[in-house]
Each structure stands twice: as structure tokens, then as C-alpha cells.
Amino acid sequence: MDTTWELYEMFQAFLKAPSYHLALEAFLMVWVLWLIFHKSYKPERLELTEKEKEELIAEWKPEPLVPDSSKNHYALKPRVVSGALGKKITVNGTECLNMGTHNYLGLIDSPEIKEAAVKGLRKYGVGSCGPRGFYGTVDVHLDLEAQLAEFMGVEEAILYSYGFSCMPSAIPAYAKRGDVIFCDEGVSFPIQKGLSASRSQIVFFKHNNVEDLERLLLEQDDLDKKNPKKAKVTRRFLVIEGLYMNYGDVCPLIELLELKKRFKVRLFIDESCSFGVLGKNGRGVTEHFNIPVEDVDLISACLDYAIGSYGGFCCGSSYVVDHQRLSGLGYCFSASLPPLQSIVASVAIDVLKSKPELVEKLQKNARFAHKELQRLTKLLVCGDEVSPVKHLRLAADRAEAQQLLEQIVDHMQEEGVALTVARYIDEEEHLVPPPSIRLIVSAILDEEEISSVVSLLEKNSDTLL
Template identity: 60%
Template sequence: MEMSIKWELKEMFDSLISAPKYHLALEGCLVMCVLWLLFHKSYKPESTKLTEKEKEELIAEWTPEPLVPDTPSDHYALNPRIVTSKLGKRIVIDGHDCLNLSTHNYLGFVENDKCIESAIKGLRKYGVGSCGPRGFYGTVDIHLELESRLAKFMGVEEAVLYSYGFSAISSAIPAYSKVGDVIFVDEGVNFAIQQGLIASRSKIKFFKHNDVEDLHRLLLEQADIDRKNPKKAKVTRRFLVVEGLYINYGDICPLPQLLELKKKYKVRMFIDDTCALGVLGANGRGVVEHFGVAVDDIDMICATLENAMAAYGGFCCGTSFIVDHQRLSGLGYCFSASLPPLQAAVALTSLETIENNNSVIEKLRQNCQSMHSLLKDIPYVKVFGEPIAPIKHLRFANNTNDHKLETKKLEKVVQIAQERGYALTVARYLDDSEHLLPKPSIRLIVNAILNDQEMKESAEMISQSFESVLNLY
């Protein structure tokens, strides 16, 4: 053993002696550079000693930034209206019993006896909540049943449940689109979509609201970029994101024209059908059924169960390939406690009610058209939104384009309406965070349980409230 070590040392010494001198010099320099980098500091801070007077002056001059921005005392968030009843057809707000024209209870299922009974049965069987994500003992049999029923209802292979409606689309977008990908999106999309776009860190290209020609222009520009750099184009994914029925506008996306561009330029299409589910289409399946297009042409559809279904949570649906990916990379699915089983029971009952008798959807459509006609007849009110949509945005006909003033005037309209027994609400946004801040409006929600007399009286009240505010300003 000792002889072997000596032999190896001798071999190394002989190799060192026989090596060219320039090689040895180069290796010596490299060793010195490594040692210098290891022990040398990148900078040497100057040793500055302040006097007590200088310290006091610096402290006196320093002004800390506020943790949150200053909020005016009259801000609506600091003065919330308090509800002390069910949020059904009628609602008690600050002691006023009002006809509810402000919550998204499109089909009136909040007070549906079957839905309430299902919630109670689910509560007794499963308890209040799951207290765990789907992958960690949060999956209950009723979740799987609801996913299966939703997929069948929407006419797709599979659906995945989220415990919070907002997180469905905002988790789904970054699950597929990453850095380097391109997303074409309508500039009027809701805040949940906007947060999903930010989380994706993709390149976002906004086109004008419901403007197919502007989208076409952006797609042509992207096609030109792809031709110039084909290598990059091969690894760049392209997505198109829209809403079926826009919550901030009350209008419907031009789906057939969008699909033509989708197929021509080979982009993946995601639709947030939150406001269209249970509303559009003969059976309430949303914008796809409304236009009669093939559901297979849409890569993914998202929606919440919190509007027409009167439950909690949301879902995404499409092919099994699309849905399975979310179970592994959808952050809202992987890390949030699962949907309370009792709410899954409510959603199942709502779904069964629609499937067994879709007359409630037809009744909603009739009410929407009737209310739209009544509102259009008010001379100093301008109504925005599709006649068949339950979302109506009301603005003054002679809008001043002064955002603050218009909001104040609309808030006064809401206050007068509340005092007269009608619940309205000003559409609220995070002004500094919205990509495109909509103009101030009252967001009026029509539901299927209103009768003709109530709608007529509501329109008269709105007319009188707007007139009263016009006289004040």
C-alpha cells in the first residue's frame, strides 16, 4: 500500500516537471483568481460615524410611508349597508324591508325549499365544512357526484370543482399559460380574469371590448412576429380569454366570430361563463348553447355556482386532458379547502331543478326583456346590456364623464330607492387595480321570481329616484 502511494506521488511529480511552463503559469494564475474571489469582498463600506445631532436631524426628517393609503371618511367601504335577512326576493337593509334588485339570485334558488332542504340534509350528513384540500382528505363523494353531473350538463368529458368561484378562472389561466406565452383578452373582462392574467406572467394583448376586428388585428400582428421567429413560435402557446356574458357591461360575447378567428389562427379559447350559466340557452348551459356552437370547439369553460345556482364555489370543464392538468397545477384547487359538502348538495339540487323543468329559465328571460323595455322608456336614464340578460347597467343619459360626481349622484339614487323600499347597488370596482375602469353605473339584477307589477313599480321608482337626484344637481 505504501509503495503504491509513493509510486503515484512520483508519477504526479514527473508529470508536473514535464508540463510546459506556460501551462503551469496559467494554472497558477487561475488558482490565485479563485482564492481572490473567495476572500475578497465585493465592496468595502465606508466607515461613517454620525454625531448625535446628525442622528437626531435624520430621524426628524424621516417620514414613514403609510401601510395603507388614506381613505376618506365617506368612502363606501367604511360605511357598509348591513343586511339582517335572507338575500332572497326581499331583503332587509339597515332596517328597510326592500325588494331585492341587487344580488345575482337569477333563478330565485336562494329561497327554494328543495335547495334549503338539501343544505340541511347535507349539513347533518357531512357537517359544516371539509377543512382540507381535495388532495388531503378533502374529497367527499358528493364532490365527485357534482363534478360528474356538471360535466354531463355542460356536455363535456370532465369537470373540476373549486371551493371559491373567484379562484376558478384566476387559477385556471396560470395553470396553462406561462412566461413567454401570449394571451389575447377582451379589455372588459372581470377582475378574477385580470388576476389570473397577472399570475400567468404571460404577454397580455388586450383588444377592444367585443371588437372582433381589433382582435383580428392583434392576431395578424402575432402571426407576423411568428413568421419572423419560427423557432420561438414553435414553443409559444396562444390563448384567447373572454366572458360569455360580461358582468361589467351586461352584453354577450360574439362567440361565432371569435371561433372563426380561433380556428384560423390556432389559439386555445377559455370562456368565463359565470353570468351566463343558468341564464343563456334554452337549458341554461350558457353562451355555447345560446349560439348553438359545438362545445368541443371551446378548450375550457369556467363558471361559478354562486349566481344562478345559489351555492358556493366554481368549476372548470372540458376534456379529461384539460381538467386533469388542473388537479395538479390549479393553485386554488390544490391548496384551498374543498367546497363544503352541504353546498355541493345545494348545487346538485339546483342543477336537477333546471334539468327537470327549464321553465324558470324562460321566465327569467321574459322578465329580463320586460324590465329592459320599462327601463328604456325612462327619458333621463340610459340602460346598458342585452335585453335577455339579467344584468342591467343604469347611467344618467346626460353623463358628465366626471367619475367622482357621477358615482356620488348614483349613490344618492340608491339611497332614495332604499328609503322607498327597493334595494339597488352602485357597481363597485378597485379603481386603481382595474385594467379598464368602467364608467359609474347602477348594476340592476333581474330575477325569475319578480312579477309584472313589481317590475312596473320598480321602473317607476327608478324614474322618480333619478329625477329627484337630477333636481339636486
């Protein structure tokens, strides 16, 4: 009875409905049915004749798998090293004094490190075979993290299996879309990858130019005042290197810290080239300027250079560093550092702590080399005197300078000195530095060897330039 009454009411409502309303509903119903049963458009397939197919195949030119390279391209003339990369190395069969690799403290040839490496290899094998969160954490990883934190005077450190992945993982772990990152335009390629991965707004300031950074920070401050609601949720970061790989100069940390406190930005420093190099004990740029390490929000460094191992680490307060254990992609998803390399790094840091004279000798050699290099009249010496990384540049067109510097390096190798022309990924670098010979000073060199290298450079540059 109820169902009949409901049908009756619906019929009465249908009779009372406006005619235009019924017409619209009928139209929509017909349209839906048409869309359901209408066959989709199928374009007519064009069949080619055999002649047309052959003509198209004959006209097609595949793109090369690799770009064309000149016969003189450096990649076609590799320098093959035989043996360990110590003070002396054998390059293409020629024994050379090593001035081309970043073995700042000469620890690669350390007998105690070699002995520890052999013991570690026998106990742990060659790899970890898993990320830190998936059975990849070994006791020596935790020991090394604690050791690094204690050495740097911070609360906590986090270990990465690849030095290149430190900054590319750390930066996007904190900076996100909508944030602003102020960065020195001279930073190395790994940092640039981290900036790109963050998807933040990147603002580059001129290399080591505090005035230019202040100008950009003031501009951002004006924008924040115009839109306080957006400014409230926008985080600001400052990313620099302690000692710049591509220039060999030290950052003006004291002035940068003044701007950090004034404009309330978070400061990240990559100390890959300054860890184990600057400061009385090799603790980096903060010790070099006698700055409390707590004033820096995050410090990163790779273990490839001064320490003679590989991998890298970030360190700072526990509140900051611990965030990377779930947000640092290189930490979460990469196989952890081989335990063998953790042991090597740990013993190397013990050597660094027990032998501060290594750092003193390195800085003395760097200053002596800088003074000796001033004898060069055809090459411009770039880099701070305390830096073990020196760049020798030439005032000429980029292509011409590159070719001439390659010739100098080739002649130096023939005469028993291993140097290298700095390499960059031109298509991907934010700012490609001028061509240069990169000369690396180490603590195991003596003054006589450094002087002889400079004399050979002077002779070859005067002959070829």
C-alpha cells in the same frame, strides 16, 4: 521507486517550462493566498450623538397604514343586510326589494334546497378541512362533478371551492411564458388575475369587437410566418366571458368561433353570469347560440349566482379538464368545497333541470326590465335585453357621475329598493369601466314590481340629475 521517478520527471518538466509561465503561476498563487488571508473591508461605523438621534426621530414621518379617504367614501357607510338575500332584504333596518344581488333564479329561498342543506349539514358538518388530493374529496364532490358534466353535455367537470379561483387557476394551468393570450379588454377581475399568473404575452382587443380581434390575429399570423421555429412551440388562446359582468352584454360567439377555427386558437369561456341564465335550459352561451359545446375548449362558471351556492367549476373534454387536477393551483392547494355547498348546488341543478320555466321567466323579466328602463331619459341603459345584469350609466365626469349615482342609490334604498353602484379595484383593473348602477333582475320578480322600480329610478334621476 515509481514515486521517485515521477518526482524526477516533474522536476525536469519544471526546469523546461518557459519563464513567463512560471511567473504567471507564481502571481496567481500569491493572489489566491492574498484573497484567502486578506481581511474584508469593514466600513467605519458612524456614531450619532443623542442630539442628532432626537433630530432624526423628530423629522421622521411614518407612512399611513391606509390611504386617506374622504368622509363620504362608501366604505365608511356600509350597508348591513339582516337575514337571507332573497326577494326582500333588510338593509340597515329598512325592508327593500332586492335588485342588487345575483340571485338570478331565486333559489336562495327554495324550501327543497334549504331542507337538503340541513340534512347535508347534519351528515357532513360545515367543512372539508383539506384539499381534494389530501382527504378533501367527499362522495358528494364526485356526484356534483358528474352532474355538472352531464348537464353541460361534456365529458368531465372539475370542482373548485371558490368561484373566483376557477379562471385564475385554469388559465395558468395551460398557458405559460412564451404563449399568447388574446383577451377581451372588458373581462372581469378574476380573469385578469389568471392572465397575470400565466406570465404569457397578453393581447387585449376592444370589448366585443370581432374586427379588432381579427386584426390582432392577422398581426400574430405575420409574426409567426417570420419566425416559424418559434411559432411551432407557441400556443395561442382566446379568453372571453359568455355574459360580461361589467357590461351586461353577450359575447358574439358565432363570429368568435369562426376566428378560432381560422387561426387555430384555443377558446376559454367564463360563464359565471350566463350559466343558468342563457339558453332554453340555462346551459349558457353555447345553448343560447345553438353551438355544439365541443367547439369550446374549456368552459368555467361560478356557482354563486344562478345556483345560489358557492364555489365554481370548469368543464370540457376529459383530456383537457383532467390536466387541472395536477396543475390547477386552486384545486390542488385549497381546501375543497364544503360538502354542504356541494349538496346545495346539486339540488339546485336538479331544480333547474326539472323547472326550465325558471329560466324562461328570468329571460322574460330581463326583456321586460330592459324595455321599461328605456323610459329613463337621464340614465343610459347598458346591456343586452336578455341579460339579467343591467348597467345604468351617466354621461358625466367620472368623479361627478360616481357621486350622483351614489345619491340615487341612497334615495332608492330609503324608498325600499336595494341597488348598488358597481365597484372596481381601480389601481389593479386593466380597464376600469365607467361608473354605473348595477341592477339585477331575477326570476322571482313580477312585472308590477319591475315597473315600480323603474318609476322610482325615473323620479330620483329626474330630481337629482
